[in-house]
Amino acid sequence: MKTKIPHELQKGPLNSAPLFDALSTAVFALDRAGRITTVNSAAESILGRTRRGLKGEPAAEFIEEAGSWFPLAESAGTSSYSSMTELRRGLAEPLRVRAVLSAVAADDVRAAGLPADTACILEVSELEDALQAERSAMEASVRAANSELLRNLGHEIKNPLGGIRGAAQLLEAELVRDEDRECTSVILEEAARLQSLVDRLLAPYRRPRTSEPVNIHEVLEHVRSLIGLEFTSGLRIERDYDISAPAVVGDRGRFIQIFLNLARNAAEAMTSERARGKAEIVFVTRIARDVMLGGKRVRLALKVDVVDNGPGIPDEIRGRIFFPLVTGRAEGSGLGLSIVRAFVEEAGGSIDVESRPGKTDFTVMLPLGLQKEAGKNDRPDRAAAPE
Numbered sequence: 001m002k003t004k005i006p007h008e009l010q011k012g013p014l015n016s017a018p019l020f021d022a023l024s025t026a027v028f029a030l031d032r033a034g035r036i037t038t039v040n041s042a043a044e045s046i047l048g049r050t051r052r053g054l055k056g057e058p059a060a061e062f063i064e065e066a067g068s069w070f071p072l073a074e075s076a077g078t079s080s081y082s083s084m085t086e087l088r089r090g091l092a093e094p095l096r097v098r099a100v101l102s103a104v105a106a107d108d109v110r111a112a113g114l115p116a117d118t119a120c121i122l123e124v125s126e127l128e129d130a131l132q133a134e135r136s137a138m139e140a141s142v143r144a145a146n147s148e149l150l151r152n153l154g155h156e157i158k159n160p161l162g163g164i165r166g167a168a169q170l171l172e173a174e175l176v177r178d179e180d181r182e183c184t185s186v187i188l189e190e191a192a193r194l195q196s197l198v199d200r201l202l203a204p205y206r207r208p209r210t211s212e213p214v215n216i217h218e219v220l221e222h223v224r225s226l227i228g229l230e231f232t233s234g235l236r237i238e239r240d241y242d243i244s245a246p247a248v249v250g251d252r253g254r255f256i257q258i259f260l261n262l263a264r265n266a267a268e269a270m271t272s273e274r275a276r277g278k279a280e281i282v283f284v285t286r287i288a289r290d291v292m293l294g295g296k297r298v299r300l301a302l303k304v305d306v307v308d309n310g311p312g313i314p315d316e317i318r319g320r321i322f323f324p325l326v327t328g329r330a331e332g333s334g335l336g337l338s339i340v341r342a343f344v345e346e347a348g349g350s351i352d353v354e355s356r357p358g359k360t361d362f363t364v365m366l367p368l369g370l371q372k373e374a375g376k377n378d379r380p381d382r383a384a385a386p387e
Contacts, residue, residue, distance in 0.1 A: 020112065024290070024297035028122040029114050030101075034059045034070040037115040046124065047089055059122055062088050066122070069101055087124060096127040125297075157198050165191045213247035214255055216302060216366070220283045223259045227281070231267045234274030240284045245302050248366045250347040258343050259283075259306065261336045262362050266308035269360075273310060282307040293350050293367055300368040301349070305361055313355040321353060 020027065026043040028036055035058055039051045047054065047062065060067035069081050081101040086094040100123045109118045165188060172184040224237050248255075266281050273279035284305040291301050313321055322341040344351045349366040 020114070024299060026124040028054075028059060028124070029118040030059055030070075030120040030122055031117045032070065032119040034066055034120070037118045043124070046087070046095070048092060049090075063099055063122075063124075064088070066099075066101070070120070084127060097124050098127055099124050157194070161191060161195060161198070165195075210251045210253075211249055212252070214250055214252045215247050216245065216255065216285065216304060217241050217243065219252065219255045220259055220285075220304075222256060223263055224283070226260060227263045227267060230264070231274065231279075234277045235267055235270070235279040235281065237263075238280065238282045240282060242285050242287055245285055245287055246368055248302055248347070248368060250366070251343075254343040254346070258340050258364065259304070261340050262306040262364075265336060266306065266310060266360065270308060270310040278309070280309050287368075288365060291365060293348060293365055298367045302366045302368055304364045304366070306364075307359065307361045309358055310360060312357045312360055313353065318353075318355060322351070 020038075021041045023040050024042055026046045027040045028043055029038045031037055035056055036054050039047075039054050043054075044051055058067070063083075063085055065083055065085055080103070083099050085097060085099055087097045087099070088094050102121050102123070104114075104118060104121050109116065168184050168187040168191065172181055172188070175181050175184065220239065220241075224239070227235070227237060263281055263283075267274070267279065270279040282305070284303075284307065286303045286305075288301045288303040289299065291298055293301060322337050341351055344364055344366075347366055349364060351365075352363050354361045354363075
């Protein structure tokens with residue numbers, strides 16, 4: 001049985017192989033003897049050599065085990081081989097990688113526009129990236145299961161909750177004594193609080209998502225205005241923008257929710273700093289290159305940091321801060337950051353946090369270069385320069 005080529009190459013004929021070159025993973029096309037027929041740009045970059053210079057070279061020159069793969073693949077019909085190994089790069093330091101060899105069907109070779117004598121594809125990814133991709137996939141699976149559980153739980157709570165509220169209202173209408181009415185008022189108030197909690201729990205799954213180019217600097221300026229109106233004294237919000245950053249593709253309303261939640265959490269955590277007039281939040285944007293998002297390497301991303309000078313996240317919850325119902329504040333619901341993470345990942349991005357007393361930095365990474373997928377090819381607007 002033959003193994004198909006990477007799924008990114010199955011989207012249509014490549015002609016001059018622009019998609020092959022666009023892959024962020026280093027890919028070597030090999031003939032039956034294990035000699036290179038062509039490579040993509042990522043492979044050229046990782047080896048520091050051109051594809052013309054690499055053509056005809058044996059793969060075993062770069063990966064020692066490769067010399068034993070090809071007789072096995074040809075005689076025993078093996079369609080795939082995977083190894084944690086070293087990639088030799090001439091005078092440069094060897095690189096720890098995961099190498100995956102897959103046989104390729106002739107029809108796929110023609111469809112991909114690869115040289116006709118190509119029989120195998122060798123995909124090479126840095127070991128750290130491969131392990132991170134596995135971790136990300138596992139975490140995403142766990143979060144998806146948790147989200148499904150919470151969504152079902154929320155619906156199950158809402159049904160009897162409506163009955164409780166209705167019964168309490170009917171009972172209150174029949175009561176005469178004020179002390180009895182106080183009891184029903186408690187029932188109604190707590191039911192309303194629980195209803196609000198359930199509504200927030202289900203919020204990420206209700207509103208349909210839109211996808212359009214969004215200027216993140218405009219979003220951050222809007223959030224800055226809202227936070228300034230909510231916290232009128234003792235808080236300063238600074239901006240350090242890379243105004244050359246293009247638009248990202250996603251839902252503008254959800255981007256506002258992401259950064260509003262992060263900024264509001266920071267402001268609420270800095271009670272003592274605001275009382276002394278020393279609280280500060282900084283919005284920072286930068287272009288990031290060659291980063292891992294959702295288990296895949298992305299060539300360009302927008303990095304947005306929300307930094308505050310507050311007390312930091314308590315050690316006991318730092319590793320669980322994005323889980324639902326985890327909060328460091330007595331009055332908090334623990335849903336804000338789980339919703340933030342859901343919205344960020346929905347946009348194809350990632351969110352991480354580093355925290356210590358005096359500095360907490362939430363980093364949001366959002367992929368760039370997706371305007372074509374949103375059906376928008378116009379040049380994005382640039383944000384106004386910081387004041």
